[in-house]
Amino acid sequence: xxxxxxxxKHLVMGMTNKKSLKCEQHMGHRAMYWYKQKxxxxxxxxxxxSYEKLSINESVPSRFSPECPNSSLLNLHLHALQxxxxxxxxxxxxxxxxxxxxxxxxxxxxxxxxx
Amino acid sequence: DAKTTQPNSMESNEEEPVHLPCNHSTISGTDYIHWYRxxxxxxxxxxxxxxxxxxxxxxxxxxxAEDRKSSTLILHRATLRDAAVYYCILRxxxxxxxxxxxxxxLSVLP
Numbered sequence: 191x192x193x194x195x196x197x198x199k200h201l202v203m204g205m206t207n208k209k210s211l212k213c214e215q216h217m218g219h220r221a222m223y224w225y226k227q228k229x230x231x232x233x234x235x236x237x238x239x240s241y242e243k244l245s246i247n248e249s250v251p252s253r254f255s256p257e258c259p260n261s262s263l264l265n266l267h268l269h270a271l272q273x274x275x276x277x278x279x280x281x282x283x284x285x286x287x288x289x290x291x292x293x294x295x296x297x298x299x300x301x302x303x304x305x
Numbered sequence: 306d307a308k309t310t311q312p313n314s315m316e317s318n319e320e321e322p323v324h325l326p327c328n329h330s331t332i333s334g335t336d337y338i339h340w341y342r343x344x345x346x347x348x349x350x351x352x353x354x355x356x357x358x359x360x361x362x363x364x365x366x367x368x369x370a371e372d373r374k375s376s377t378l379i380l381h382r383a384t385l386r387d388a389a390v391y392y393c394i395l396r397x398x399x400x401x402x403x404x405x406x407x408x409x410x411l412s413v414l415p
Binding site: 194223231233235246282291293294295296297298299 | 339341347348350351354356390402403404405406407408
């Protein structure tokens with residue numbers, strides 16, 4: 191069982207819809223991440239939050255809007271998505287480290303389909 | 306940015322050891338080498354990481370070359386459950402950026 195919980199597991203939405211993906215962890219981690227993974231490709235980093243503040247945005251289009259309301263919760267708000275945004279969206283958490291030796295813990299993702 | 310190269314795919318027989326190689330010739334002195342794996346329909350799972358010395362844990366061993374330009378993930382006895390995509394990753398920047406390479410798809414034959 192994963193310690194990072196993502197909901198929903200599957201989401202189908204139209205291009206004009208607004209929806210949100212949710213990620214929750216209770217490991218006391220203060221860094222949280224959103225990744226996008228297309229079929230048979232590796233995950234690609236989208237956003238990083240450290241101590242509830244956005245620290246990395248990998249030039250992600252504004253139709254994706256992240257939010258970190260508290261240290262346990264990470265949301266990804268979706269609006270006016272395109273069919274090419276269909277993918278598996280993964281959330282991860284870790285200790286916000288100055289060192290590079292902290293592993294990330296991943297959820298099992300939300301599979302998003304845009305009609 | 307330091308990058309990694311791995312074979313696209315490998316096969317192993319069940320209960321035999323598996324050596325998964327990774328080349329990282331442009332690694333910097335303070336880059337940690339991380340290995341993750343992704344089983345079908347799951348998120349990536351941390352396997353092991355190291356800096357210079359070889360590392361062992363309950364899942365695997367990590368052998369790091371003396372010049373740190375390559376490393377090998379060792380699964381001592383492959384099981385069917387070990388069939389996954391294995392990613393070798395160098396952590397650079399200030400511990401937050403995390404770039405997955407294409408990974409090695411491991412098949413385990415019964």
